[in-house]
Amino acid sequence: MSMVLDPNSATQRSYAESLDAADSLAKYKALFQISDPDLCYLDGNSLGRLPLKTVEVVNHFLTQEWGKELVDGWSHWIDQAQPAGDLLARSVLGANPGQTLVCDTTSVNFYQLCVAAIKARPGRKTVIIDAANFPTDRYILSGIADQLGLNLITLDNDGLGGPGAVPIDAPDEMITAEELEKYLSEDVALVTLQAIHYRSGARPNLKEITDIARKYGALVVWDCSHAAGAISLDFEKNGVDLAVGCTYKYGNSGPGSPAWLFVSKRIQTELRVPIQGWFSQEKQFEMGPFYEPAETIRRYQIASPSIIGIRGVQVAYEMIEEAGIEAIEAKAALGTELMIALHDAWLKPLGFELGTPRNPKLRGGHIILKHKDAKQIALALRKLKNVIPDYREPNAIRLAISPLPTSFVEVWDGFLRLKELVESGDYKSVQIDGNRVT
Numbered sequence: 053m054s055m056v057l058d059p060n061s062a063t064q065r066s067y068a069e070s071l072d073a074a075d076s077l078a079k080y081k082a083l084f085q086i087s088d089p090d091l092c093y094l095d096g097n098s099l100g101r102l103p104l105k106t107v108e109v110v111n112h113f114l115t116q117e118w119g120k121e122l123v124d125g126w127s128h129w130i131d132q133a134q135p136a137g138d139l140l141a142r143s144v145l146g147a148n149p150g151q152t153l154v155c156d157t158t159s160v161n162f163y164q165l166c167v168a169a170i171k172a173r174p175g176r177k178t179v180i181i182d183a184a185n186f187p188t189d190r191y192i193l194s195g196i197a198d199q200l201g202l203n204l205i206t207l208d209n210d211g212l213g214g215p216g217a218v219p220i221d222a223p224d225e226m227i228t229a230e231e232l233e234k235y236l237s238e239d240v241a242l243v244t245l246q247a248i249h250y251r252s253g254a255r256p257n258l259k260e261i262t263d264i265a266r267k268y269g270a271l272v273v274w275d276c277s278h279a280a281g282a283i284s285l286d287f288e289k290n291g292v293d294l295a296v297g298c299t300y301k302y303g304n305s306g307p308g309s310p311a312w313l314f315v316s317k318r319i320q321t322e323l324r325v326p327i328q329g330w331f332s333q334e335k336q337f338e339m340g341p342f343y344e345p346a347e348t349i350r351r352y353q354i355a356s357p358s359i360i361g362i363r364g365v366q367v368a369y370e371m372i373e374e375a376g377i378e379a380i381e382a383k384a385a386l387g388t389e390l391m392i393a394l395h396d397a398w399l400k401p402l403g404f405e406l407g408t409p410r411n412p413k414l415r416g417g418h419i420i421l422k423h424k425d426a427k428q429i430a431l432a433l434r435k436l437k438n439v440i441p442d443y444r445e446p447n448a449i450r451l452a453i454s455p456l457p458t459s460f461v462e463v464w465d466g467f468l469r470l471k472e473l474v475e476s477g478d479y480k481s482v483q484i485d486g487n488r489v490t
């Protein structure tokens with residue numbers, strides 16, 4: 053797929069149709085449940101669509117495995133976090149086998165890896181995060197800092213501050229190695245950032261940041277929730293040591309599907325997790341009196357894996373592997389390029405402002421558009437226009453192309469409806485309804 057978009061043709065629907073016609077990934081849309089063909093679902097970065105095969109595979113698991121095998125099933129279910137992790141590593145992380153597990157939630161995995169990393173740097177008392185990081189990461193790290201008596205630095209890249217906030221220069225929230233280095237020292241144990249920012253979509257340089265932290269002896273935990281399945285992460289090439297992420301966004305594995313964690317072989321046996329569950333015990337079924345962690349990636353597993361959840365992960369990442377992460381990344385780049393061209397032509401004159409880098413290499417599968425009435429507009433898009441985006445505080449509408457289930461025409465139609473909604477002022481009739489989920 054060509055990376056070049058013709059901005060002069062972007063406002064023609066026939067142009068979006070021609071992009072679909074040339075799209076080698078277009079055929080994947082039919083492999084998902086599309087209940088309403090008129091719906092423009094531009095929120096696949098929040099919850100991916102349901103692959104039809106998942107219904108079949110999960111149903112087969114229920115009736116033919118759990119239902120029939122009962123407890124004997126554990127003889128072949130017990131280690132499934134590892135092959136599922138290897139599949140994910142191969143298909144989206146650019147990582148070798150034996151370093152990834154599909155387990156628990158991103159939040160739990162984040163806690164496990166952050167504490168393990170901090171403990172691996174005894175005597176160091178500083179940890180660093182950024183203000184634009186996803187709330188769960190900020191809150192968990194601040195809890196860890198309180199528990200362990202650490203100095204928490206929040207790089208203030210969105211103006212909203214946070215514990216130990218220091219202002220930094222960060223257009224579109226982007227963290228650079230240069231900005232980070234100002235706060236690195238021999239006292240820093242851990243830095244944690246996102247591979248794609250959940251709000252702005254900015255994509256920091258994994259290698260440069262990991263390298264600069266390593267120069268000061270610090271470890272980096274990357275949260276790849278908005279990156280895995282949208283861009284090529286190349287963990288081996290980028291020298292990533294520690295990462296976590298979810299599978300329910302571009303991974304299309306279902307609400308609350310198991311997350312993943314990655315620990316590079318370089319440091320695998322050096323670290324000790326804080327939650328020493330029985331799955332991490334070397335001789336798990338001896339059930340002995342003392343804890344002895346396994347020497348493999350199982351050292352990072354807490355507990356019984358969700359086999360139903362893992363089956364959904366397997367279906368989705370096999371599809372991603374077949375499609376190829378490079379092709380997926382190229383479509384995400386072109387789809388977001390189309391969004392930006394339509395923003396420039398239609399939305400900028402209506403008071404919108406792009407909050408995402410224009411260089412496709414510096415973003416993933418989503419963009420944000422800031423507007424003073426963003427919350428009301430996002431709600432009205434759902435209620436009046438059959439377009440699903442999401443809203444992120446304080447003033448952003450977030451819109452994504454999930455390359456396997458989303459077409460270019462779906463993006464184009466969604467943007468036209470957004471233009472019409474704001475141009476007409478119709479969105480003003482919609483009352484903010486107090487739904488907890490935005």
Ligand SMILES: Cc1ncc(COP(=O)(O)O)c(C=O)c1O
Pocket residue numbers: 157158159160186188189246250275276277278298311
């Ligand atoms: C960057 C990031 N980290 C973590 C999470 C949430 O993690 P969990 O699955 O533990 O709720 C999200 C959810 O959207 C996220 O965007």
